Amino acid sequence: MSSNRVLNAAVLGATGTVGQRFIVLLSQNPMFKIHSLGASERSAGKPYAQATRWKMSEQMPENVRNIVVKSCDPALYEGCDVVFSGLDASVAGDVEKAFLESEFAVFSNAKNYRMAEDVPLCVPVVNTDHYAVVAAQRAARDKFGPISRVIVTTLQAVSGAGYPGVASLDILDNIVPLISGEEPKMEAEVLKILGGVSSDASVCSPLQDLRVSATCNRVPVVDGHTECVSLEFAGEPPSIDAIKQCLREYTCEAQDLGCFSAPAQVINVSEEEDRPQPRLDRNAGAGMSVTVGRIRPCPVFHVRFTLLVHNTILGAAGASILNAEYAAKKGYIV
Amino acid sequence: MSSNRVLNAAVLGATGTVGQRFIVLLSQNPMFKIHSLGASERSAGKPYAQATRWKMSEQMPENVRNIVVKSCDPALYEGCDVVFSGLDASVAGDVEKAFLESEFAVFSNAKNYRMAEDVPLCVPVVNTDHYAVVAAQRAARDKFGPISRVIVTTLQAVSGAGYPGVASLDILDNIVPLISGEEPKMEAEVLKILGGVSSDASVCSPLQDLRVSATCNRVPVVDGHTECVSLEFAGEPPSIDAIKQCLREYTCEAQDLGCFSAPAQVINVSEEEDRPQPRLDRNAGAGMSVTVGRIRPCPVFHVRFTLLVHNTILGAAGASILNAEYAAKKGYIV
Amino acid sequence: MSSNRVLNAAVLGATGTVGQRFIVLLSQNPMFKIHSLGASERSAGKPYAQATRWKMSEQMPENVRNIVVKSCDPALYEGCDVVFSGLDASVAGDVEKAFLESEFAVFSNAKNYRMAEDVPLCVPVVNTDHYAVVAAQRAARDKFGPISRVIVTTLQAVSGAGYPGVASLDILDNIVPLISGEEPKMEAEVLKILGGVSSDASVCSPLQDLRVSATCNRVPVVDGHTECVSLEFAGEPPSIDAIKQCLREYTCEAQDLGCFSAPAQVINVSEEEDRPQPRLDRNAGAGMSVTVGRIRPCPVFHVRFTLLVHNTILGAAGASILNAEYAAKKGYIV
Amino acid sequence: MSSNRVLNAAVLGATGTVGQRFIVLLSQNPMFKIHSLGASERSAGKPYAQATRWKMSEQMPENVRNIVVKSCDPALYEGCDVVFSGLDASVAGDVEKAFLESEFAVFSNAKNYRMAEDVPLCVPVVNTDHYAVVAAQRAARDKFGPISRVIVTTLQAVSGAGYPGVASLDILDNIVPLISGEEPKMEAEVLKILGGVSSDASVCSPLQDLRVSATCNRVPVVDGHTECVSLEFAGEPPSIDAIKQCLREYTCEAQDLGCFSAPAQVINVSEEEDRPQPRLDRNAGAGMSVTVGRIRPCPVFHVRFTLLVHNTILGAAGASILNAEYAAKKGYIV
Known part of the structure; x- marks a missing residue:
């Protein structure tokens, strides 16, 4: 076609x-x-x-x-x-x-x-609403060797729960420290997304050697999931500057193919000390870019940073559409 | 006196x-x-x-x-x-x-x-607005051996910034991922609070072997700081049930002395899966109790949990008053 | 009894x-x-x-x-x-x-x-969640002659809709300019509350000559309904000072009977120019007092003011309990 | 030029x-x-x-x-x-x-x-952040004879106060029932905007016979002022349908001139019962349209409705830019 x-x-x-x-x-x-x-x-x-x-x-x-x-x-x-x-x-x-x-x-x-063995969790540019860790991991694996441990705490927008979703009495002047089922989903999906496929391409094989701990909170924000991440590399960690450059230079095949929904910049690296912020940064790249800021050394692991993703665009409908664009460009839709 | x-x-x-x-x-x-x-x-x-x-x-x-x-x-x-x-x-x-x-x-x-060598960061029941990690550490050290590593992400209420403090344009439908100076303060203070005093009692000696990584966010909540914590023990980790029991049984000298502001229960351990929540739990113990919930194994470290403290009562004025009560009861105020 | x-x-x-x-x-x-x-x-x-x-x-x-x-x-x-x-x-x-x-x-x-002819809408101290207009009307009628016209715009808290009630996506960074059924209810109830009873005490007879226009909005506030009111008197209007004094001196039989839930002060008249505010004033009198502020001349009618009532205490459960206390004190509960 | x-x-x-x-x-x-x-x-x-x-x-x-x-x-x-x-x-x-x-x-x-006698308060399409009352008045005056009385209660966004502007402690879970100086400004400006100019075009002459009562509240909304309006006509009031049609058909010279910032539709009349809402409607017409909804009879005056305007676009910078476009098109900028 x-x-x-x-x-x-x-x-x-x-x-x-x-x-x-x-x-x-x-x-x-x-x-x-x-x-x-x-x-x-x-x-x-x-x-x-x-x-x-x-x-x-x-x-x-x-x-x-x-x-x-x-x-x-x-x-x-x-x-x-x-x-x-x-x-x-x-x-x-x-x-x-x-x-x-x-x-x-x-x-x-x-x-x-999503976790069925013969269903791909496709990542044309992006993947899930927890994308940047993935991109960071991929970028890092290619350039710096694998990441061994991740601890991430999320501050997730109410739109992630659909409509009517979160009751206003639960979230005005409040934080809900649990999103039911979200933590194990996040901990498992990242391994699948970053994993490979079997040699006959029939099943996905998740990563085995990455350990992820996710704590997920609901916050009074309309759109835009914020994630605070600490990473440990398996080997010698790269410098902060090398990580920034690696994220800035990250590109994907969907961009090369000229997919309409692929953002010009997959990952925006912010140098402002108080960014990303959901209200100000969620619409970057028409909601298809991730913004990563506060990249700095971690006193416990190697590096820590804060990332933001528009959960209903890049984290949902936008990603599906880009997947479809990619599939069409590649001839997978007949 | x-x-x-x-x-x-x-x-x-x-x-x-x-x-x-x-x-x-x-x-x-x-x-x-x-x-x-x-x-x-x-x-x-x-x-x-x-x-x-x-x-x-x-x-x-x-x-x-x-x-x-x-x-x-x-x-x-x-x-x-x-x-x-x-x-x-x-x-x-x-x-x-x-x-x-x-x-x-x-x-x-x-x-x-606070960090002057000859000024104590007193902890009669409580200490700073990041108290429960401290209590957990103390309880754990006494019962289970020391904690070696802590990664904590905070979701802090706007009242912590005083008045006028945080601009409404910065926090409505938003998260601010930086609280200037808060992370190094928190990382340093916990070492001092948990540390000892020199043998002649003239200076405080901070802990040397605990590594802490704190990431601090401002959230649209009026009162009540929420903290998501992952802990690693230096030695064999206790069971989740042992940790819960240890926190529940935690008491302090200010309670024994009958200080008016000492709460009946220093640490409330919540078994509800979606607690603590700032709007519902910040006033526990008239704002002088800490609530800890979601105590569960951490796939990366040993244990993780979420805690809540009323930042302007236990985390500020209430703690100072309890310090004064304690000092008076002990005869330090002449 | x-x-x-x-x-x-x-x-x-x-x-x-x-x-x-x-x-x-x-x-x-x-x-x-x-x-x-x-x-x-x-x-x-x-x-x-x-x-x-x-x-x-x-x-x-x-x-x-x-x-x-x-x-x-x-x-x-x-x-x-x-x-x-x-x-x-x-x-x-x-x-x-x-x-x-x-x-x-x-x-x-x-x-x-509520509107059944033989069911009283009782007002021991209080009545509905739109109480102060009523008290003002009653006080004014007694002292200054009847009120002829009222235009009121409400800013109502989400707790008024119960749980789960208002969806967070409808109210974060937003106003909902309709509360279904609330405006006609409010316009009708006030006439009944202020009305009389038939000479054989068998049925209630609503007021005939008061015209009320209510516009009801839902706002992102947890508890506390705010109402902006403009009033016209049928006859010569009293001075602003006379109105304030009249509201301050307003008392009710439930207070005289020593009912536990009757507030010391039924109506708090605030002289601060930016009060009442829901977060600061809703708990006045343990949630059983109304706070009225900004009492000032109206360029269109005679007087305008802003009032605040705790909708789930004075406007709901608290009023029912006070009604029961009153009924018991009066011997109506056998 | x-x-x-x-x-x-x-x-x-x-x-x-x-x-x-x-x-x-x-x-x-x-x-x-x-x-x-x-x-x-x-x-x-x-x-x-x-x-x-x-x-x-x-x-x-x-x-x-x-x-x-x-x-x-x-x-x-x-x-x-x-x-x-x-x-x-x-x-x-x-x-x-x-x-x-x-x-x-x-x-x-x-x-x-703004109120200087020889400075016009220009209205190319729009005027102030309280525009629709004005447009309604103008439309009504032309078609139905003048409006005699207006009572309006506003729910104004925090961005109207600039940055840092409103403190978050004043507005989270709260309403501020006063915007200093706003009520008299609004009550006076509308008379000037709707007024005429002297016969030698040297000074503006405000309307004399319209009475306006404005009550202004600050609400926890980022952008978009909501106004609840009740109107009385001096003469025979038009039908609700006639008013809706009149508002829908309202056009302005800036549109005819093809000004870039003039919206396609000056006034959007919404038939949905719970609109306008600031988060959903403020960006209508790229922030240059007013949305009016809930147009219905008023039991006290003749008609009441709720309107919404983007306060920092149509109510501020956007209006100035459209004024400049209009002035340039008309040759007033040499």
């Missing part, structure tokens, strides 16, 4: 917050045209504008207002080249399976199949 | 937020009577109610409304047994020195002399 | 946020003893501590932890003298009716029967 | 938040080129990137980073066609006077000369 044809895209879970973000991003994307919108039976049959309580700060794109929402039955999605899933994990499992069995190319934010 | 006499107390910096907190706490304290209030030249000569923009959620105690504020000249404080300083660090140095030279017993929140 | 006997109290909806507030207040109240706790079938049969996710900043009273929660069947509440209902409006209708038919004295926060 | 020449613009107060907003907006504006940046003596002589703590969520435009900041002496601004002033009111008076005397065209946000 030529990578230049405009692809017809479906968005499943289109009325939810992740679905709404998909719609905002796709409506600005030259590679995709929104063709179909899927949601629950309750919404099916209604024009999108009527089925949806729009919660984005961008206005609802005119061209989706009158698209009639369908239920999530693959038989109804003929003509779609790509399916983006913003479904909630509680239903994503069965629905995505059905679409896969009908041979659709599915790009999902849901966590259901 | 008998410990049962009511002591006349002066509050320096009485119009500021720390000073206001001193006044609220002292007005409920049977051991002290507010005798004198000191502030800047601008306030001197005015009745307290007029000189002050009251910012506490408790009402201004009636009996201080008409006390005429004095300037901070020791000659004006005759009759005071104890001097509490809520002065800003920018002026605390000279003023506190003058009071000391006039032989007043000064209990200060200011950081100016 | 003697008013000095301790009354056995039941709390329905005990696991919700209004129910939790009832429990905190009743546990400090000398007139009532918590005897029974009622909630949904899902909670029935479990000890209270296990059935409840405690969300108060006060700790759960020890003596309720082990009370086994019952379902809301009147047959199970033998021995209860008073029933407090913190039930949600969706179930309060049927349940409260059943308790009334079983001849329990029910004090409810739910709105279901 | 041809309106198509790119004009050289200076920004005074360039390092402050209003100045930063000017720079963001001007860098995207085809009509102006940033030529000079002025600030206090402390900043003068430094490259802009070094002199400024950048607080915008947009990145600092590359082409201003190296512009050397000047002091605010008109002699240094040769070659500038237009001067935008984001100066603080404390210094704007003298500086703007000096620039005017040197015959610069000055477009200012400062309030110093």
Whole structure:
């Protein structure tokens, strides 16, 4: 398939917050045209504008207002080249399976199949909402040898929990020191993302020798996850300047391929002492760049830093779209 | 001096937020009577109610409304047994020195002399706004051998910066990933607090073999500092249950002496998986207890947990008052 | 019945946020003893501590932890003298009716029967969460003749919506300019509260000649409703000073009867130009006082002012408890 | 002067938040080129990137980073066609006077000369941060006869107070019911904006017969002022539908002239019952549109509604820029 044809895209879970973000991003994307919108039976049959309580700060794109929402039955999605899933994990499992069995190319934010041995956790530029550690690890492994230990504490935005998600009584003038299931997910996913594939390319093989401790907090911030990271290298640690340069120079194949959603700069290294900050830095690179700041020696490990990622763009819908762009450019979507 | 006499107390910096907190706490304290209030030249000569923009959620105690504020000249404080300083660090140095030279017993929140070799960083029950790590360390050292490494990330309330302190534009829908000077202060103070004194009791000798890495963030919370801690023991680590029991059983001399401000329970160990939370737990023990929760194994070090402390009570004015109670009970205030 | 006997109290909806507030207040109240706790079938049969996710900043009273929660069947509440209902409006209708038919004295926060012709909207000291306008009206009517027109804009705290209530994504860095059903409720209730009773005392007769326009907003505040009010008097308006004095001198029968929950000062008149503020003033009078400030001439009507009321204490559970105290003192609870 | 020449613009107060907003907006504006940046003596002589703590969520435009900041002496601004002033009111008076005397065209946000008899409060599309009442009034006056009385309560964002502006301790979990000087300013300015000019065009003549009562609150919102308005017409009131249509059809000369900053839709009329909301609607029309919702009958006056305006764009820098565009198109800038 030529990578230049405009692809017809479906968005499943289109009325939810992740679905709404998909719609905002796709409506600005030259590679995709929104063709179909899927949601629950309750919404099916209604024009999108009527089925949806729009919660984005961008206005609802005119061209989706009158698209009639369908239920999530693959038989109804003929003509779609790509399916983006913003479904909630509680239903994503069965629905995505059905679409896969009908041979659709599915790009999902849901966590259901992320750790399945034969499902890749793709990283075209980016990966999860905890991306920069990964990029740092990759960059470091290539240049400085592997990282052996990571301790990370996150300060995560409420939009990560969807809508209605976090109750206001839980988060105004408050911190919630637990995000259920997030810590083991984060500790496991990073090993898979950084791992390899088996020699016959049939299964993923996670890293074995990296130890990660993640503590995840919910904070009263709308968008943008902040992470405070301390790293230990297995061997001789590089200098702080070498690390900064390595992060600044980090590029990815999606950029080289000219993918629309790939940011000009994958990792912004900030030299200002009080950055990154979610309200000021989350929209860097249209929400597709990571900002890393406060890179400095760690008195316990080798280096520590603070990173910021826009959790609903780079950490969710934006990454799925870039994955799809990458897959199309590479000819994986037939 | 008998410990049962009511002591006349002066509050320096009485119009500021720390000073206001001193006044609220002292007005409920049977051991002290507010005798004198000191502030800047601008306030001197005015009745307290007029000189002050009251910012506490408790009402201004009636009996201080008409006390005429004095300037901070020791000659004006005759009759005071104890001097509490809520002065800003920018002026605390000279003023506190003058009071000391006039032989007043000064209990200060200011950081100016904290690391001076001949000034104790006293811990009657408590110490600084980063107390529980200290208590955990002490408890652990006594029971399980020393802690070798600590990595801590803090989420600190805005009241820690005084008034006006943090600008609302910096903290609404935002995190500030730097608190200027806080990280080295925290990393150094913990060593002094846990250290010993020289054999002739003339100087403090900080711990040498504990390594601490602190990353400090400002978060949109009014009161209550949250800290996410990972610990490594030098030797064989105790079980999680042993650690919990050790923290629960932790007591201090100030409790035994019956100090009014000593909490019934120094450390509350929470078994709820999403606690401590600043809005819900900061007032435990009238703000003088620490709450520790999420005590669990750390995949990188031995144990990790989250703790909460009321930064302007246990972490500031309350600790100074308890120090003074303790000193009086022990006969150190003559 | 003697008013000095301790009354056995039941709390329905005990696991919700209004129910939790009832429990905190009743546990400090000398007139009532918590005897029974009622909630949904899902909670029935479990000890209270296990059935409840405690969300108060006060700790759960020890003596309720082990009370086994019952379902809301009147047959199970033998021995209860008073029933407090913190039930949600969706179930309060049927349940409260059943308790009334079983001849329990029910004090409810739910709105279901508030406007029924034969149900009083009682005002011992206080009434609804929009109390001070009422008190001002009553005070003014007595002293200055009736008020003819009121325009009020509210800024209401999220706790008014219960738990989970307002989603954090709706209120962080935001205002919601609608509280569904609140404006007509407020406009109608004030007429009933200020109205009279028919000559045979069988039905309430709302005021006819007062016009009220209420606009209700939800704001990112945890507790405390703020209201900006402009008033027009039917006749010659009193001076600003006369209004202030009238509000300051306002007392109620519940105070005279020595009801435990009646505040010393029903209405605090603040002379500070930037008060009342919810965080600083909501706890005045243990949450049972109203604070009124910024009383000044209105260029359009006669007078305007800003008032603050603690919506979950004076505006909800506290008012019900005071109603019950008042009813008991007056011998209405047999 | 041809309106198509790119004009050289200076920004005074360039390092402050209003100045930063000017720079963001001007860098995207085809009509102006940033030529000079002025600030206090402390900043003068430094490259802009070094002199400024950048607080915008947009990145600092590359082409201003190296512009050397000047002091605010008109002699240094040769070659500038237009001067935008984001100066603080404390210094704007003298500086703007000096620039005017040197015959610069000055477009200012400062309030110093707003009420001077010979200074117009220009309204190309928009006017102040309380614009929609004005537009409604104008639209209504033209179509329905004049408005006689307005009662408005505002919920204003913290960015309106500049930086550092509102202290976080004053606004987290809180409302501040006073914005010093704002109410009389608002009550007076609306009369001037809606007024006429004398027959010889030498002085402005404010409206005489409109009465306005404004109550202004600060709320924990970053950007976007919300206003709750009740209006009375002098004569027969129009229907709600007629009002909506009138607002929707409202256009202005700046649109007709094709000014770059004029929004496509001056007033967005929302039919959703819970809009406008600051976080969702402030960026409508790139921050240059007003959103009006909840238009409904008022039980006291004739109509009431809620409006939202982006206070630092339409309410400040954006309005000044549009004023300058309009003036240039009309040939007022020579």
